[in-house]
Amino acid sequence: MSFIRIFSQNILRVKPNFLPAVSSVRSVSDSTNLKEVLANLIPQQQNEVKEFRKNYGNKVIGEIQVDQLYGGMRGIKGLVTETSVLDADEGIEFRGYSIPQCQKLLPKAPGGEEPLPESLFWLLCTGDIPTQQQADAISKDWASRADVPSHVVHMLNNFPNTLHPMSQFSAAITAMNSESKFAKAYAEGVHKSLYWEYTYEDTMDLIAKLPTIAAIIYRNLYREGSSVGVIDAEKDWSFNFTTMLGYEDEKFTELMRLYLAIHSDHEGGNVSAHTVHLVGSALSDPYLSFAAGMNGLAGPLHGLANQEVLVWITKLQEQLGGEVSNDQLKEFIWNTLKSGQVVPGYGHAVLRKTDPRYMCQREFAFKHLPNDPLFKLVAQIYEVVPDVLLEHGKAKNPWPNVDAHSGVLLQHFGMTEMNYYTVLFGVSRALGVLASLIWDRALGLPLERPKSMSTKGLKKLVGSS
Numbered sequence: 244m245s246f247i248r249i250f251s252q253n254i255l256r257v258k259p260n261f262l263p264a265v266s267s268v269r270s271v272s273d274s275t276n277l278k279e280v281l282a283n284l285i286p287q288q289q290n291e292v293k294e295f296r297k298n299y300g301n302k303v304i305g306e307i308q309v310d311q312l313y314g315g316m317r318g319i320k321g322l323v324t325e326t327s328v329l330d331a332d333e334g335i336e337f338r339g340y341s342i343p344q345c346q347k348l349l350p351k352a353p354g355g356e357e358p359l360p361e362s363l364f365w366l367l368c369t370g371d372i373p374t375q376q377q378a379d380a381i382s383k384d385w386a387s388r389a390d391v392p393s394h395v396v397h398m399l400n401n402f403p404n405t406l407h408p409m410s411q412f413s414a415a416i417t418a419m420n421s422e423s424k425f426a427k428a429y430a431e432g433v434h435k436s437l438y439w440e441y442t443y444e445d446t447m448d449l450i451a452k453l454p455t456i457a458a459i460i461y462r463n464l465y466r467e468g469s470s471v472g473v474i475d476a477e478k479d480w481s482f483n484f485t486t487m488l489g490y491e492d493e494k495f496t497e498l499m500r501l502y503l504a505i506h507s508d509h510e511g512g513n514v515s516a517h518t519v520h521l522v523g524s525a526l527s528d529p530y531l532s533f534a535a536g537m538n539g540l541a542g543p544l545h546g547l548a549n550q551e552v553l554v555w556i557t558k559l560q561e562q563l564g565g566e567v568s569n570d571q572l573k574e575f576i577w578n579t580l581k582s583g584q585v586v587p588g589y590g591h592a593v594l595r596k597t598d599p600r601y602m603c604q605r606e607f608a609f610k611h612l613p614n615d616p617l618f619k620l621v622a623q624i625y626e627v628v629p630d631v632l633l634e635h636g637k638a639k640n641p642w643p644n645v646d647a648h649s650g651v652l653l654q655h656f657g658m659t660e661m662n663y664y665t666v667l668f669g670v671s672r673a674l675g676v677l678a679s680l681i682w683d684r685a686l687g688l689p690l691e692r693p694k695s696m697s698t699k700g701l702k703k704l705v706g707s708s
């Protein structure tokens with residue numbers, strides 16, 4: 244069987260819902276072994292980068308203003324990330340494919356409508372839409388690697404239930420580096436050309452184990468420490484995850500497939516992705532690198548915002564009751580702003596339109612829970628917040644991001660424990676940042692070490708007295 248590869252550069256400006264024009268095709272491997280496929284792709288990409296750097300390595304691509312050093316480096320092009328690109332207006336593109344395109348093209352579970360996160364992982368790693376067999380092979384591989392070492396289970400079982408789920412998640416991932424094949428191979432003096440292979444093995448092990456860890460945390464905190472049960476080797480990653488969490492509704496599993504796919508990657512500069520890349524650049528193993536990224540995701544301006552949104556909406560409901568008018572909403576939003584807080588789930592460092600990850604969750608809600616009162620409230624908030632933020636005049640982007648919508652969907656299916664929501668984000672984020680880490684090692688990207696400056700040094704540099 245042969246397959247076609249659609250070159251990503253042909254579709255960069257394609258609007259969502261339209262299939263890319265195929266003007267350039269080449270046959271790609273039909274192997275269901277992702278490592279083997281990567282082993283073929285990596286030398287090609289290494290050569291492409293080598294050639295590109297030889298010809299354009301000293302080309303100037305931008306200039307930096309003083310404000311950008313104080314302004315969180317917004318807009319500075321300083322990283323290479325192959326897996327996804329974020330356009331301020333179009334939103335995220337995974338290897339050139341928009342979310343609607345991924346929903347349409349990526350393989351699904353039997354009877355399912357949402358893409359398998361396994362298939363998105365294949366796409367992120369290779370740039371190619373996988374076949375159903377390739378996606379299924381990943382499901383099987385991850386199911387076979389899902390066991391968590393006993394010392395980690397023991398550690399999780401002994402955490403106090405006052406410890407935030409994200410702290411538990413990050414600690415468990417760090418403790419799992421006892422299993423790192425990369426760390427072991429490095430200690431034994433492996434040649435650097437093989438780093439990517441051990442990073443790949445750790446990546447597959449780690450992604451496979453994350454749902455088990457996350458489910459143990461959930462059950463310990465909210466289900467009286469009941470057992471997560473066993474993995475079904477014939478089922479996909481999301482099915483096993485929702486089953487371990489204790490959910491049986493097939494629609495919840497479909498939601499989880501969508502959720503785990505869309506939260507996976509948001510190019511390289513966001514806090515979690517950048518942290519994984521940075522820590523990984525010290526050749527810390529994938530467990531340590533990913534745990535570091537999770538500590539960043541646990542911040543309220545990043546991944547914790549999905550928890551913050553629900554906390555904020557709950558306060559709103561407590562204060563205003565069930566049915567609220569737009570005027571009441573407006574006043575509540577202004578009170579949030581006047582008390583020096585942000586409106587969680589709104590704004591973005593890069594996006595300047597409504598996040599397509601918000602839109603696809605909204606579509607899921609219209610399809611599966613159109614009459615849910617909380618969904619109606621979230622939709623009403625969407626009508627009111629942007630105008631208030633515009634009037635407030637500070638936020639560069641008044642539109643909702645991914646976190647403004649995820650909580651309401653989880654609530655609908657009975658997952659009401661909002662402190663837990665960022666863990667789900669973390670499970671998903673592994674797909675993108677670890678696919679990138681494999682490529683970091685494959686391309687031999689070096690220790691990251693940008694130049695910092697003191698205000699005194701900067702003043703001198705610009706000629707200020």
Ligand code: AMX
Binds near residue numbers: 590
């Ligand atoms: N509510 C109130 N004020 C906001 C705001 C919001 N939702 N978004 C931005 N602002 C304010 C900023 O705090 C900043 O104020 P300051 O000048 O007093 O410091 C000003 O507007 C300019 O900020 P910006 O350039 O528009 O945004 P940014 O790139 O600095 O920050 C983000 C981006 C996401 C941190 C910010 O929009 C925010 O705090 N949003 C709410 C939290 C949130 O939803 N985070 C999740 C983001 C997605 C994710 O990573 N999961």
